[in-house]
Amino acid sequence: QLQLQESGPELVKSSETLSLTCTVSGGSISSASYYWAWLRQPPGKGLEWIGSIYYSGRTYDNPSLKSRVTMSVDTSENQFSLNLGSATAADTAVYYCAGSYSSGWNWFHPWGQGTLVTVSS
Amino acid sequence: DIQMTQSPSSLSASVGDRVTITCRASQSISRYVNWYQQKPGKAPELLMFAASSLQSGVPSRFSGDGSGTDFTLTISSLQPEDFVTYYCQQGYGTPYTFGQGTKLEI
Numbered sequence: 001q002l003q004l005q006e007s008g009p010e011l012v013k014s015s016e017t018l019s020l021t022c023t024v025s026g027g028s029i030s031s032a033s034y035y036w037a038w039l040r041q042p043p044g045k046g047l048e049w050i051g052s053i054y055y056s057g058r059t060y061d062n063p064s065l066k067s068r069v070t071m072s073v074d075t076s077e078n079q080f081s082l083n084l085g086s087a088t089a090a091d092t093a094v095y096y097c098a099g100s101y102s103s104g105w106n107w108f109h110p111w112g113q114g115t116l117v118t119v120s121s
Numbered sequence: 122d123i124q125m126t127q128s129p130s131s132l133s134a135s136v137g138d139r140v141t142i143t144c145r146a147s148q149s150i151s152r153y154v155n156w157y158q159q160k161p162g163k164a165p166e167l168l169m170f171a172a173s174s175l176q177s178g179v180p181s182r183f184s185g186d187g188s189g190t191d192f193t194l195t196i197s198s199l200q201p202e203d204f205v206t207y208y209c210q211q212g213y214g215t216p217y218t219f220g221q222g223t224k225l226e227i
Binding site for chain 2: 047060106109111
């Protein structure tokens with residue numbers, strides 16, 4: 001059964017880069033069946049899709065983040081990563097990684113447990 | 122971007138009630154809607170995909186319907202564990218977007 005787990009700093013200084021890693025277990029990140037996604041949820045607010053990456057390295061990201069997003073895949077470690085540059089307090093959120101089955105319907109399942117990242121000056 | 126307008130934002134109901142949550146897309150998106158349930162302090166979980174397909178393991182009291190711009194999630198007989206928050210999401214095109222959420226309250 002596919003499981004995902006986020007890891008990374010819980011506190012990031014304003015203007016620095018927010019970096020997170022998601023470790024996939026129970027399956028291969030090189031599977032052609034999945035995209036791998038990042039989403040976030042500011043405290044008390046709704047969900048926002050940040051971007052998705054395929055094992056080949058092909059990426060799709062949310063234009064609202066104004067090209068601050070970089071994603072990568074490490075097939076040897078079965079991990080994928082997110083870098084969000086020039087972080088501000090508005091980036092404070094619970095960050096989730098998730099699998100997105102490449103069926104075309106673009107749902108997100110399963111999800112990691114999430115990690116709260118606070119951006120502070 | 123495709124906007125997903127979810128209503129109501131909160132809903133008071135009782136155990137055993139039948140409730141319906143609505144999601145409206147800003148443009149036609151065929152059946153590319155997925156629904157999630159989120160319990161406090163937990164990650165969202167997929168309930169329904171492709172508007173009306175029940176995710177494995179989800180109780181049959183949950184059902185979805187709709188196509189084009191109007192979609193519904195119905196819970197036929199509310200159980201105590203259902204009083205949490207629900208989100209719709211469009212998978213028609215990037216950026217994938219979510220509704221604002223509906224919080225079910227006893």
